[in-house]
Amino acid sequence: MSEPHRQDTQRYPASRILDVAKALSGDVRVRILEALGRQPMSISQLAEALGVAQPTISINVQILEQAELIVSAPGANREKICSVTCRSILLELPTQPGEGLHHVEEIHMPIGMYSICSVSPPCGMVGRDAGLIGSQDDPRAFYMPERTEAALLWFAEAGYVEYYFANPLPPSVELEELCIRAEVCSEAPGFREDWPSDITVSVNGLPVGTWTSPGDFGERQGKLTPEKWKGGTQYGQLTEWRVTREGSFVNGVSAEPTAIAGLGLAFNKPIRIRFEVREDAANQRGLNLFGSGFGDYPQNIVLSFTRRS
Template sequence: MLELTIDESDRLITVAHALASEIRISILKLLNYQKMNIIEIAEKLDLPVSTIASNIKVLEVSGLINTELQPATRGKMKVCSRNFDDIYMLLNLNIRHNDPKNCYELEMPIGHYVDCEITPTCGIINQNGVVQPEDDTSLFYHPERISAQLIWLRQGFLEYRFPVSISGNAKIESVQFSMELCSEAPHYDHNWPSDITVWINGKEICTWTCPGDFGDRRGKLNPTWLRDNHTQYGLLKNWKIDNTGSYLDAVKVSSVTLSDIEIHKQKFLILKVGVKSNAVNVGGINLFGKGFGDHNQDILMRIIYS
């Protein structure tokens, strides 16, 4: 199930736009039964492949479907699958005031990592422009990295430590992380899959295959000086760990639970995001902070407790 609140206006608009089309609704109906490639969908709906491809992109950006490239007779084909069976839109602004649970939130600037392992292509952008020289891994240890608003790397990881300032008697019900990210291709390429892995307190939560590096339009927050042929925006992804398992955008992705990450063992949580050297798709990461991409946030941690 995908759960959206009115506070997540950007995501709500993106999903609503994706659903506001008879063609896209028909595509979702077809994917209710099986995975299909774009040509198969076009044949079923008796529509041009180009029309289906453009509508698939809208559904991809919304997160309603997932696509992966698979070998075909000639080159590769994009195979589509549906991510959610249900979508729940919570439009009541006052609902949180009626919730007895407490919420501890902390937003971590993307340049405030405590450890990293970087393989070029790589770089950092802040409010003044691209930190020079590009593809120099030593920049990732320079004090200027603290001001980063966009970070990219081809392989490796970034590691962050989030302080947990809640009572030791609190009963933690879930830990959530949210960030905007995409693959890292030369310039940009929407068909550039990357296997991006997330770890919490050393436990591997899941590996998500990002479909590409997005640059078909300018990011909503990007400064005017950012060149058009550069990565423009990512997808806002949400990871949650509770007592039943781990979830990505409300879909269960692993059996790792709160007890596995030993959240009460120390007064901070360690978040690590990266691309393994032995991943099937070593397609890099672009990680967006405030002022870049489509979502005006850094890495957001939310702990729900009672």
């Protein structure tokens, strides 16, 4: 097996330090680098050489790839062949606040990790295996510890779920914009394509936009929805609420005057993100909120922070 060309030294800017540190912090990943230091190897060869299960090797190889410490290419029989990218690395240390962060930082929140909620039946939650969490149409299920494993939650009419996010940016770093992305839709008995619901997102109690879901989608199987799920609702629409210095936008359309400066963000305080069908909404037809194992998109709720350049 021939060895591909590799650099003597790989240079990483300050914004990549955390990626590299994470990649080098695991014993298995260091052992993978040791094994590849001699020659390129396949996933199965690495598993045999290190005495580690192939799924574990694959996960750790992916982390090393994300840090650009190794690269992979298809080999014989389409097996993944891995090789190191360099013989040494050079890390540039940050010289000012925020320089060690990515330009965009993201936090991925499981949908069952809300801090407070207000729901009434019909409502419910299911896990990634499509099994019910608690009893259907019983709001007490929303307070069970198993809720943290939810992959789909729903409630009808008015109500909300609210999440507390940490602020990853130090006090001296200016924020350019805040963005919330989630897969959502209305909630109807079974499903109804024509079933509008006004879904409002607020940040720290301030509305940043209302998206009117056209319906509760179930006419086809969700791309990630388990086959055994027969609950009617199958998928939602990936929707984006963005707060900038000029105001707030929903899917790129101006929605509210709420701007970054008015959110009251602080380094030592949580950021409260609420998904709500309000009591005064014109279309009170509930919501479905999808996690990474349900619907069409492999993600939970994503809150991203874009720092000012």
